Amino acid sequence: MTLDLNSLPKIVRLQLRIRQYPILGKKIRDKMLKELFNRGIITPNQMDQEVVEKSIESQQLDGQNKSRKKEPDEVWKLRTNHVRDYLTEFYFAYNLPMTAFDTIINELVDNQDKPTSNVSGINYNPEMAPLDLLMSHGEQIEALEKQERQVFEHHLQEIKVVAIKTILSDRLEFIGTAKNWFKISDLFHILNRRYGTGKIGGKAAGIELAKIMMQSHDSPTRDVRTPLSYFIATDVFEQFKDINNLSWVMNQKYRSPEEINKLFPKIKRDFSQGNLPNTIQNELKQLLIKHHKQPIIVRSSSLLEDSYGTSFAGKYDSYFCGNQAETDDNLYELSQAISKIYASVYSPDALIYRKKMGLLDYDERMAILIQVVDGEQYGDYFYPPIAGVAFSKNQYRWTPRIDPDQGLVRLVYGLGTRAVNQTTDYARMIAMSHPNIRPESNTNSIIHYSQKKIDLINLKSNKFQTKLISSSLNGNLKWLRLIAEKKTDNYLSNIIVNNPGIESDSLVLTFTELIKRTDFTTKMKKMLQYLSTHYGSPVDVEFTAKIEYEYDKPQISLCLVQCRPQSLRITNNPPKIPSYIDKSSVIFKSKGIVRDAHIKNIKWIVYIPIKQYDTMSSYSSKTNLARVIGRINHILQDENFILIGPYRWGSNNPDLGVKVTYADVHNSKMLIEVMPETKAKSTEPSYGTHFFQDLVEANIYTLAINLKAEGSFISDSLSSNYTNMLSTICPKDSRFNDQIKIYNITEHNKHHTLNVIMVSETEQSIGFINTNN
Known part of the structure; x- marks a missing residue:
C-alpha cells in the first residue's frame, strides 16, 4: 500500500x-523562520510572545503547573525550543508554498561547505532564541572583516552574554568580565x-575564563598550561535525582541543623546507590577509554561556587580516580565520585554556609568538572613534583618587610591537597615579595614545620594515597636537590650532587633551591598579577608544576587548575588601642602580625585552656569535645561570642588542634588560636586553607596568641571573676566542665562587654572589658 502524501495535511507533509x-533539520527550521520574518507573516516579537504562551499551555498539559517546584531553566529552554520548532513548521506550512521549502533545501545542500556571512536578518530576541541559532550568528559576525563587523558588534555582545548565561554562569559579576574575553569559538x-x-558551573567557568585570559596574544603568561577539562552540566544533577527517586532531598536546606546532621548519612547512602542517566554513562565511558591510564580528578562545580565573596572553598568534595583498571571498573569509580559530590550539596557544612551567606533560597545545582591530572609517573606513583595554592593578596605577613600586594604561595610536594586542606602536615609559606624570608626563625623550626607526607596516586592499587615522603623521595629524582635538603643532626645542607644511595629519612623538604635557582617565583608573580588585573579583583588559584631541564638548567612549567576571586576582609578606618584601658580589665594581649580590626560588644567567651586540653589522652574524647563546641555554637547563635582555644583549629588531627568544621564555629565573631609557652605542636597559621577562607568570608576574625612572644598573655581573671556556665547552657555536656569554659561577660554588670582591637601598624592586639555604659 502506497501512502498518498497529498492526502495529508500540509503541516504533516512538511x-x-x-x-x-x-x-x-535545525538549519532548515532556522531558514524557514527567517523566511517567515522576511515576508512579514509573523514578527520576531509576535513569535517570542506566542512561544511563551504555548509553552505555558504545554506546562499545564503535562501537569507542571501543579508542581510547587519551579521548572529548571534547562527544561524550560528545551520546552520553548520544541514549541518554537512546531510554530515555525505550522506558520510555514499554511502560509508558504512547498516550493519555498525546496528552495531552502537546495540552498543548504549546495552550500554545505561554503561559509555564510549573511547576518543582516538578526531581528529576534536573543533571550528566547535557540542556542545553536545564536552561536551560528555569533560565529558569522566574528568571521566578518573588521569594518563590516562593527555594524553588528552590539548584536555580538548580546549574543555572547546570552550564550555565557546559558553555558557558563548567570552571575552578573562573572558575565561582566567574561563577555570581554570569550569568543564564540571558545564557547563552541x-x-x-x-x-x-x-x-x-562556577569552578569550571572560572578555569575556562582564566585560560582564555592567559592565552591572549599580549599575555605574559602564555606558557602557563591548564589541564584538559570536561564538564557534566547541571541538568544531569536534576536527572540523577529524578531517575533515582531522590527528589525528597529538595527541602533539606530548610530543616533544622539537628535534622540536617541526622539525615545526611542517609543522603550519602542513597546517592551512592544511584545511577547516572544511560546516555551520560555511555559518554563517560568513551571519555575514560580516550584517557585510559591517565589519572583524573572529579571536582564540584556548582552554580554558586567560586563567585565573588562566596567561594564555597572545601564545601563540596573532590575525588581522584586512578583510571588504571578495566573500563567498566573505572566507570564505576567515576560514577561513585560523581554521586558523592552530588550528595555533598546537602551536607551540613554546605547548607549552613549557604544560610550564613544569605544564599539558602537560591536554587543551587551541581555541575561536575573532570580534569586530567597534571603530573608524572615515578615508579608506581603518579604526582606533580610541586603543587599548591596562591593568593594575589597576602593577608598573613610574618614581618613588616613583606609587601601584601605581591601575594603568597603555600607550596607542597606532590598533589596540592595538602596545601588547601587542614591536615596535620605543613606547607612551605612563600611571600612573593620576599621569597627567601621564612616564617620560621631557626633550623629546628624549619625541620619541625616541614612537610612530612605526600598525597599521590598509587597506579598499582589504583587509589589516592597519603604516604611518608621517605617512601617516594630518592636520589634518582633529578629535581631532588631543588626541593629538599639533607639533615645532619640539627643542621641542613644543600644536596650538591644527586646520589641514588642517599638516605630518604635524612631529607627535609625546604624548596630553598627551587626558589633560588629557578624562575618559579617570577612566573607565579606574573600569573597572579596578570589574572588579578584582568579579573578586576585579587585572585585565589590552585596550581601544579613540572620541573623540566633545558641544557641541565631547571625550568618551571606551571599548570593552573583553578582560579577564583579571593575572599578578603577590608578595614577602611584602622583602629587604635586607647591609652586609658585599666590593666585589671585586660583579658589578653598579643604581639605579632595582625589585620586591623575592632570587634565590639562581645558578651560571651568560650574558652578551652591548653593545659586541660592536653590532659585529654584519647582521640575520641578530643573529637567529642569538638562536637560540644558545635552544640554551643548553635545554642549561642543569637549572641555575640568568641572562641579561644589551643593550637590550630580545624585540624584533622585533634592532637594538633580542635577538630571543628565550619558548621561548628560559624556563629562566632572571632576565633583565637593559642600557642603555649612550651614548644608548640603547631604554630603554622591556618592561612590559605579552606577552613581559613571560610572564616574570612563569614566575617569571623582570627588571631593567634603565641604565649612565648614578649608581652603576650591570657589573664587568669576569667576563671576567678566569672562563673563557668557550661552546665547551665549545655547540661548534657557537663562532663566537659574542666575542659570547656563558657563565661558571660555581663554576669556582674549588664553594660560590661568584651572589646578586641587589633592594630597592624604596631602589631599589637588586646582584649579588654569595656566598662562604659
Missing part, C-alpha cells in the same frame, strides 16, 4: 520532509566537552 534531513570548544545541556 514535517515528514524535514525528518528526511536529521542533520540539517566548551560545548564540545560538555555532557548534558545545562551550565558547567
Whole structure:
C-alpha cells in the first residue's frame, strides 16, 4: 500500500520532509523562520510572545503547573525550543508554498561547505532564541572583516552574554568580565566537552575564563598550561535525582541543623546507590577509554561556587580516580565520585554556609568538572613534583618587610591537597615579595614545620594515597636537590650532587633551591598579577608544576587548575588601642602580625585552656569535645561570642588542634588560636586553607596568641571573676566542665562587654572589658 502524501495535511507533509534531513533539520527550521520574518507573516516579537504562551499551555498539559517546584531553566529552554520548532513548521506550512521549502533545501545542500556571512536578518530576541541559532550568528559576525563587523558588534555582545548565561554562569559579576574575553569559538570548544545541556558551573567557568585570559596574544603568561577539562552540566544533577527517586532531598536546606546532621548519612547512602542517566554513562565511558591510564580528578562545580565573596572553598568534595583498571571498573569509580559530590550539596557544612551567606533560597545545582591530572609517573606513583595554592593578596605577613600586594604561595610536594586542606602536615609559606624570608626563625623550626607526607596516586592499587615522603623521595629524582635538603643532626645542607644511595629519612623538604635557582617565583608573580588585573579583583588559584631541564638548567612549567576571586576582609578606618584601658580589665594581649580590626560588644567567651586540653589522652574524647563546641555554637547563635582555644583549629588531627568544621564555629565573631609557652605542636597559621577562607568570608576574625612572644598573655581573671556556665547552657555536656569554659561577660554588670582591637601598624592586639555604659 502506497501512502498518498497529498492526502495529508500540509503541516504533516512538511514535517515528514524535514525528518528526511536529521542533520540539517535545525538549519532548515532556522531558514524557514527567517523566511517567515522576511515576508512579514509573523514578527520576531509576535513569535517570542506566542512561544511563551504555548509553552505555558504545554506546562499545564503535562501537569507542571501543579508542581510547587519551579521548572529548571534547562527544561524550560528545551520546552520553548520544541514549541518554537512546531510554530515555525505550522506558520510555514499554511502560509508558504512547498516550493519555498525546496528552495531552502537546495540552498543548504549546495552550500554545505561554503561559509555564510549573511547576518543582516538578526531581528529576534536573543533571550528566547535557540542556542545553536545564536552561536551560528555569533560565529558569522566574528568571521566578518573588521569594518563590516562593527555594524553588528552590539548584536555580538548580546549574543555572547546570552550564550555565557546559558553555558557558563548567570552571575552578573562573572558575565561582566567574561563577555570581554570569550569568543564564540571558545564557547563552541566548551560545548564540545560538555555532557548534558545545562551550565558547567562556577569552578569550571572560572578555569575556562582564566585560560582564555592567559592565552591572549599580549599575555605574559602564555606558557602557563591548564589541564584538559570536561564538564557534566547541571541538568544531569536534576536527572540523577529524578531517575533515582531522590527528589525528597529538595527541602533539606530548610530543616533544622539537628535534622540536617541526622539525615545526611542517609543522603550519602542513597546517592551512592544511584545511577547516572544511560546516555551520560555511555559518554563517560568513551571519555575514560580516550584517557585510559591517565589519572583524573572529579571536582564540584556548582552554580554558586567560586563567585565573588562566596567561594564555597572545601564545601563540596573532590575525588581522584586512578583510571588504571578495566573500563567498566573505572566507570564505576567515576560514577561513585560523581554521586558523592552530588550528595555533598546537602551536607551540613554546605547548607549552613549557604544560610550564613544569605544564599539558602537560591536554587543551587551541581555541575561536575573532570580534569586530567597534571603530573608524572615515578615508579608506581603518579604526582606533580610541586603543587599548591596562591593568593594575589597576602593577608598573613610574618614581618613588616613583606609587601601584601605581591601575594603568597603555600607550596607542597606532590598533589596540592595538602596545601588547601587542614591536615596535620605543613606547607612551605612563600611571600612573593620576599621569597627567601621564612616564617620560621631557626633550623629546628624549619625541620619541625616541614612537610612530612605526600598525597599521590598509587597506579598499582589504583587509589589516592597519603604516604611518608621517605617512601617516594630518592636520589634518582633529578629535581631532588631543588626541593629538599639533607639533615645532619640539627643542621641542613644543600644536596650538591644527586646520589641514588642517599638516605630518604635524612631529607627535609625546604624548596630553598627551587626558589633560588629557578624562575618559579617570577612566573607565579606574573600569573597572579596578570589574572588579578584582568579579573578586576585579587585572585585565589590552585596550581601544579613540572620541573623540566633545558641544557641541565631547571625550568618551571606551571599548570593552573583553578582560579577564583579571593575572599578578603577590608578595614577602611584602622583602629587604635586607647591609652586609658585599666590593666585589671585586660583579658589578653598579643604581639605579632595582625589585620586591623575592632570587634565590639562581645558578651560571651568560650574558652578551652591548653593545659586541660592536653590532659585529654584519647582521640575520641578530643573529637567529642569538638562536637560540644558545635552544640554551643548553635545554642549561642543569637549572641555575640568568641572562641579561644589551643593550637590550630580545624585540624584533622585533634592532637594538633580542635577538630571543628565550619558548621561548628560559624556563629562566632572571632576565633583565637593559642600557642603555649612550651614548644608548640603547631604554630603554622591556618592561612590559605579552606577552613581559613571560610572564616574570612563569614566575617569571623582570627588571631593567634603565641604565649612565648614578649608581652603576650591570657589573664587568669576569667576563671576567678566569672562563673563557668557550661552546665547551665549545655547540661548534657557537663562532663566537659574542666575542659570547656563558657563565661558571660555581663554576669556582674549588664553594660560590661568584651572589646578586641587589633592594630597592624604596631602589631599589637588586646582584649579588654569595656566598662562604659
